[in-house]
Amino acid sequence: MRLTSEADGDDARDGARRDASPVTNSRPIVDDMPPLRRALLCFVLLSIGAAYAGDLFSNSFLVRFKRDVDPGEARDVAQRHGFVNMGPVLGSRSEYHFVNRALPVARTKRSIPHMRKLKVDPLVHTAVQQPGFIRVKRGYKPLKVENLVKIEPHKDPTDPYFPYQWYLKNTGQNGGKAKLDLNVEAAWAQGITGKNVTTAIMDDGVDYMHPDLKFNYNSQASYDFSSNDPYPYPRYTDDWFNSHGTRCAGEVAAARDNGICGVGVAYDSKIAGIRMLDQPYMTDLIEANSMGHEPNLIDIYSASWGPTDDGKTVDGPRNSTMRAIVKGVNEGRNGLGSIYVWASGDGGADDDCNCDGYAASMWTISINSAINDGQNAHYDESCSSTLASTFSNGAKDPNTGVATTDLYGKCTTTHSGTSAAAPEAAGVFALALEANNKLSWRDIQHLTVLTSKRNSLFDAKGRFRWTMNGVGLEFNHLFGFGVLDAGAMVALARRWKTVPPRFHCEAGDIKEIHMIPSKKSVILKITTDACKGQNTEVRYLEHVQAVISLNASRRGDIELFLTSPMGTRSMILSRRQNDDDSRDGFSKWPFMTTHTWAEYPQGTWLLEAKFNSEIPQSGYLKEWSLILHGTKEPPYTELPVLDPHSKLAIVKKAHESRSKM
Incomplete structure (x- = not known):
């Protein structure tokens, strides 16, 4: 439909x-x-x-x-x-x-x-x-009621559920891999706990009377767009279905050392509740008003929902919602830009998050998840727009999920899915914003790229390997640039210098119709100087968009690859076996990749389209426009290098070598 x-x-x-x-x-x-x-x-x-x-x-x-x-x-x-x-x-x-x-x-x-x-x-x-x-919450299992289990307090923090929060401190509990976590203790040790930062949970409401949340609740920044009042309390259901937002809120800002549940990533930060997900059908105006709500009081907007993860939906923000998001990154936080964090999706290998216009947007930070032994969860979607990853549930025991707050003063250990991953990222970003409250929305993305770690992350099925792009940055089609490292991000944020102004260059387009053969690839080329000599010149890449129109006898069998002049090959659309569309195709759809981050864009870009199908198919690539986003000036020249083996050192060396050519 x-x-x-x-x-x-x-x-x-x-x-x-x-x-x-x-x-x-x-x-x-x-x-x-x-x-x-x-x-x-x-x-x-x-x-x-x-x-x-x-x-x-x-x-x-x-x-x-x-x-x-x-x-x-x-x-x-x-x-x-x-x-x-x-x-x-x-x-x-x-x-x-x-x-x-x-x-x-x-x-x-x-x-x-x-x-x-x-x-x-x-x-x-x-x-x-x-x-x-339709907009759906992202989570692996139906939510269920749990009773608060009395657990003996544990040292540092003393919260009873902290031993179960392996994503904060992984000691190998529940079959996990030791030290595979968000490294938040390294951030806390620097005295950074999220003070004076507010994260809005855009969801089904927040139990702001929960004893682990109430002292960190920002009522001034909260609103209920489902009922149109200032009290975004979850609507009661017998199955506790509307516990989703409360669980996400606890991941960010649950209080420390109060003897209740666990502790939030940024336990001294504030959370706001924006109730907007609890109605039979979403509208553009509800989404827009939610994403534009109090942009100078709210620093981070966390969204653990999106279009249906059924492997056949192609959907994204409507007109007013897109205006709200773009206005937010340009004008929010008094001009520094609102930060939108998005769960990449729970459609698994049968879906591709580049078909989700929220997660794939260059204005949002798309977060995937890993489980406690380093492999991807089976519900994780993959796509080239994912920037980084956090964590969801355990490997050997799927019931060992994310320990967090639950409705009516309760606690849970089974929150999971990429729903759980996005708020963890929001918490890490809150720590970075306390460390440096002058960070722009783009600075946060740069910090994410430079400090995320490969650690022990791996694709359980061996499909996607870690690859190095043209300037030495490692990425993975599932995990982006790796798992967030709060300690490293806070340390770099403290000495960060805002990146140079960003420009966008319309690098070229091909509007002639090209047939996509049933058994071969069609490869199109755009050679560009990246707007050299113009006032939109791009020399150092951030996001790259391939805006594509195509039709196929079966849309789900199409695969698309974009190769940069430096040889980095991004899969911008994977096969989706449930997508049998033969009518709509893609119309000016902006496929996005982050894999070429910090590369040089001048030269020839290749777009490859092919069918991945045993059954003969037919299709037409009708239009391709290449849009480059990035800076004219090198972004990291003013940053001192403290670790010669860091990503920052690697990229700076590559850029310095390039400037001498």
Whole structure:
């Protein structure tokens, strides 16, 4: 089922056309653009939302006025036509969120009479009924009730569940590999515990009365977008299904040495609850308002959910949500940029997280998981956009998951899935932000690349090996650049110098249609100087996007590979055996890779498309655009090298050698 209406798709396409101008080679990312226009750096961001059509409609409406109106005027218009004004969208004075309580939460037909009522109002320019679409929590097992087990206190920390928190301190318990953990004790030893940093848990609510959370709860930064009130407490269900957010919150900020449950990665940081996941169908406006909520009070947004992990869905942020995310990274945290952490997905080997427009976005940090002996969990998705990994459940005993807080003052040891991985990363980033509160959203990504460790991580099936890119950085298709190392990240954050300004270069495109043979590959080439001599020149890479349109007799059998001029080969789309789409294909879909980080982009890029199928298939590669993101100046020149064997030393040496050529 396609989950967005044709009208909404038209709206997104119009937005993409309107905002295409900032991405030409003649414009750098500069501050003289209007904020939102500056934020929308490339047309692919909004084209994500243009690919959907559907047959579910909510009782929410996006209303655009002909001029700026104050909330009182908007309220009067809403009441005049039988609506309730839920407030402005992303702080706008011309766009508001209206709800009609007389309509069902989800219906199969658009309500033309209600839209007509709004459109005939002299103040209203357009009114768009919001489609409803599916968003699912990410977790390996159904959540279940557990009783608090009384455990003798343990030394440092003394919290009773700390011995079970192997992801914080792995001594080999429960069949794990000793020292395979987040190395948080090295960060704590530096006096860094997350003070003055707030992480928002965007989920099904947070039990903010939990004794292990209540003193670290930031009520001012919290909100319930499902019920539209300031109290994001989870809705009760007999099966405790809405314990997801509370479990994630405890991973970040559970208090230390209070005799309750375990301890959070950043146990002196604050958590905010944003309840937005608990309704039958998600809407674009709920997502957008959640991701744009209190951007100067919230530092990190943690999301352990996304499109359905069924191996056949291709889905991502709609128009308003993408605007909120991009506005967040450009304007949030008083201009330093909001940090969005995303769980990569639980679809396993049958799915590819590059088909999830949230996890694959360059604006988010996509986190995968490993289990306590170093192998990937069987539910882990793989893709080239994953930046790093943390941990989920145990190997020999799958019930040995992440020990954390649970609903109603309880504790659990069975939280798992990439749902558990993302909040751990958020906690590590909170530590880094306390160490250096001037870090930008890009600085956090650079620190992640430079300090994550290969450690003992390995692919249990032997499919994906560790590979070195053109400047000596090791990466893995499952684990990104490795497992987060809190101690190393905090140490480097303390002496970090903000990276140079980022530019994007439209490096070239191929718009001729090329057939994809059934048994052979089609290889396309783009040779680029990376906008040399222009004000968008890129010499040192960060993210690379291959924006692709294609159709196939069976979409799931297509594999795509992107090879950089330095020879790094990224699988940007793997086979998805459950995806039997033969109609939609991919339309301007931005496949992203981080594997070429810090490489030099000048030269010839190769795109290879082929079928991985025993049954003959046919397809057409209709369009490919290459977009390079990175800096003109070398990013690490001002950083002193303390360890000659560190990633920083390796990359700096490569860059210095290049500059002498």
